Amino acid sequence: MFATRRIPRLIALPVAVALAACGGGDSGATGDTGAAGGDAGAAPMAVANAGTINGTVNFTGMAPANQPIDMGAEPTCAAQHPAGPTTQTVIANNGKLANVFVYLKEGLTGTHPAPSTNVEVDQHGCVYVPHVTGVMAGQGIVFKNSDGLAHNVNAQPQNNRPFNISQPTSMTSAPQRFSTPEVMIPIQCDVHGWMQAYVGVVANPYFATSGEDGNFTIGNVPPGTYTLESWHEHYGVKTAQVTVDPDGTATVTFDYDASVANAVVPLGAPFDPHTDVAAERRVAQPQPATR
C-alpha cells in the first residue's frame, strides 16, 4: 500500500523529465507570419540550446516600378486591387527588400524529416499569396483557389518532376511534394499570364522569406556556424556567414542594391542528368498525392 502510493511519484518524475527532454512536438519555429515579418520555416522538433537568426534585407537605390497588370478580363479579381494591380517583382520600401528567400545552405549536419503539416499557397484576387514561400523536401504543399474561377497551377522545376493542375473553381489541391531540394521553383498560371510565384525546396527546416519591412527570422537553429543564402527573383543570390551561439540570437543582413538589376537569377541548380542522384540530395521518397 505504501509502495503503491510512492511508485507513481517515483515513476512520474523520470517520465516527466523524459517527456520534457523529448520536446514538445509540433511547436513550430518562432517568428511571426504577419505582414510585419516574413513567414517562418517549419521546425517541428525542438533542438537542444537552439538559437535564433534574426535578419534584415536592405535595399539601396531606386527600385524599378513593377509592371501594371491588365485584369480587365477578370473583373472580380480586378475589384480586389483598387489601387491597380501590378506584378510583385520588386517590393522595396524604406530601404528594405521584401520577398527575399533565405535558407541555411551549408554547415548543417544530420537529416531532417519533413513535417506532416502542409504549406499553403493561395490564389486570391488572381495573384499568388504568398508570392515567395519555402517548403521542405518531401513536405506537402497545397494550392488553394479562393477566386471561384478557373486557375491552373503549373510548376516547372528543374530537379523535380513538374505538375500542372487544373482548378476550375474554388478548391484546395491535394498536397504536392517535391522530393529534391531546389531553389527556386517557378509556379505560374496559364489562364492568367501575369500570375507568378516561387517555391524554395530545402532539405532542412531553416528558411524564411523577408516581409515588407525586410525582416526575417529563422528559429530553433542548432548552435553552429553556417552559410546562409538569399535569393531574390530580380536581384539574384547573396551569401552570408552566421554563427549561432547556444541559446543565442545571431543577426545577419543582406545588402541588395538597384545597380545589380538583371543579375542572373538561378532557378534550380544545373545538374548532370546522367549521373546517379547522390544520396544526400534525396531526403524523402515521393508520396502519392492523398487527401
Add this chain to the structure above:
Amino acid sequence: MRSPRIVGLPQLLIALALLATVDVTVGLAQQADHPGKPVYDRWCAECHGVDGTGNGSAAAYMLPRPRDFVQARYQVRTTRSGSLPTDADILHVINVGMPGTAMPGWRAALTQAERNNLVAYLKTFSRFFETDQPQLLELGRAQGGGAAAVEAGGQKYQELECWKCHGRTGRGDGESAPTQEDDNGFPIRPADLSQPWLFNAGGTVEDIYRTLRTGLDGTPMPSLTDALEGDIVSDTDLWNIAHYVRSLTPEDPALREVIEAPRIEGALPASPDDSAWNAVPRVWIPLIGQIIVSPRWFSPAVTGVWVQAAHDGTDLVMRVAWSDRSNSPDPVWAEWRNRVTEVMEPKEGDVAAAGPAPDPDTAAMAVPASPDRIAVWFPRSMPTGMERPYFFMGSTRSPVYLWQWESRGQVREMSGRGPALMEPLQASNGLTGSATFQDGEWRVAFRRALAATDSAAAISFPAGQPVPVAFFAWDGDNGEYGTRGSVSSWYFVQLTEPAPASTYATPLIATLLTAGLGILAVGRAQRRERTKNGARSER
C-alpha cells in the same frame, strides 16, 4: 487578355544559357553499346538531337519543338500530371506519332525489336527514370455519348472555363490564348478543338478523356485528375466533355479531289451566314506551310479550309471557312506575332526573298501588322489536258486568275504571276464577296457570273467540267504575309446539274417496252400453240 509577359526574351536567353551549362556529353557508358543507339542516331537524332535535348538540326524549323528526352516531360501518357510515362506510353507515340506536330508514326518503318530498343534508349537520357516511378492513373471506363451527353459536356465546358484558352466554340481563340508558352518558353497554341485530327494526343473520345485526366506535360494544358479526386468534377462530367469536344466536328473529313457545285433552284446563298449554305455539301481542303519559296513558313496557323460551292446556271457562289484565332491585325496578338516570327526566323542557309534585307536588330521585333487573307485561284482558261499552271499562284509564263479577300479590304480579282506575286486585273468580271468573323471562324463568300467578261484574263466556269482550283491562306496575327502562309495543291470544282427526269424515264420506258413486246410475243406463240393443238384434236 493583355498582361505583361513574365518570361521575356532576356529571361528566355538566360534560361537557355543556363541549360547550355548542363553537361550532356554523349557516349556515356550506359548509352554507347545500347542496341537502341544506332536506330536513334539514324532516325531520331536529326530532330531530337544526338544528345536527346530536342535540338537536332531540323528542330529549328518546327513548332512545337521536338521532345527533350533529358527534361523527360512527356505529353501523351496514362500517368499522373508531371509523372514519367510508362514504357507502353512511349511505345505508343513511337508507333503512331503525334498529329499536329512533326513527329510521324514509325510502326510501319521500324521493326518491333527496333521500337522496343528505342523505348529503352530514350529512358537512358534522363536520370528521372532511375529515381522515379511512373504513377499510373486509374482511367474510368468509357461512357456512352449521344445528344444528352454532348449537351451536358458543352455546359461543363463553359462552366469549367475551358473557353478561357480554347474559345467559346473551341477554335483556340480564348482570351488567354495570346500569352501561352510551353515549358521551354516557345509560343504554343491551345488546340483548335474543331480539328481533332490534329490533337497531339489523339482525337478519339477516349483520347480526349485521357488528355483531360493526364494533362499534356510541357504545355499549358492541365490535368483535371486533382479536381476529379476532390469531387469538383465527376468522371461522367469528363466523359461528357470528351463527347462534346468530339462533336464539334462530327465527321473526319474524307479527302476529295473535286468540290461539287450543285445547281440550286431559287436564290443562291447571299451572305456567308446564309442558312442556305447548310444544304450545300462541303469539302475539306488541307493546307500546309509554304516551304518552297523563301522566305518559307513552317508554322502556319491555317491548316485547312472548308469549301462549298453552288450555282444557279448564271452565277457561281463559293464559301470558304476556316478557323482563325483573331481578326487580324488585332493589337492583343501583336506580341504573339513577334514571338512566333522571332522563333521561326529564316535560318542560316535559307535564301532571303527579293527585296531589302531585314535589319537583324529590328526585323524580328517589327513584324508588320498584317490582315488575314484568303486567295482562290484558277487557270486563266480551261486547260485542254492535265497541264496546269504552277500550283503556287502560277508563273510569268502561265499566270493564274485569282480571287483575293482580306480582312481590312475588299474582295479583288487579280492575276497571279508566281508565289505571292499578285497584281490587280484591268477589267472586272463582277466578283463580289463578303466575310464574317465569329468565335474564331472566318467565313468568306464569293460570287461571280459563270461567264467571264474579260475572257483573256479570267476563266469562265463551264457546266459539268472540273475546273482546277487552289487556295492560299494568311493569318496576319501569326506573322503571315507575302510568301509566309499556307498553301494547297490543285483541286477541282465542278458545276453539276441535277439529273434530268429523262434519266429516270428512259429506263422505265425501255423496261415497259421490252416487257410489253416480250409479253406480246410469248402470248402470240402460246395462242398459235393452242390453235394447232385444237386443230389436231378436231381431226
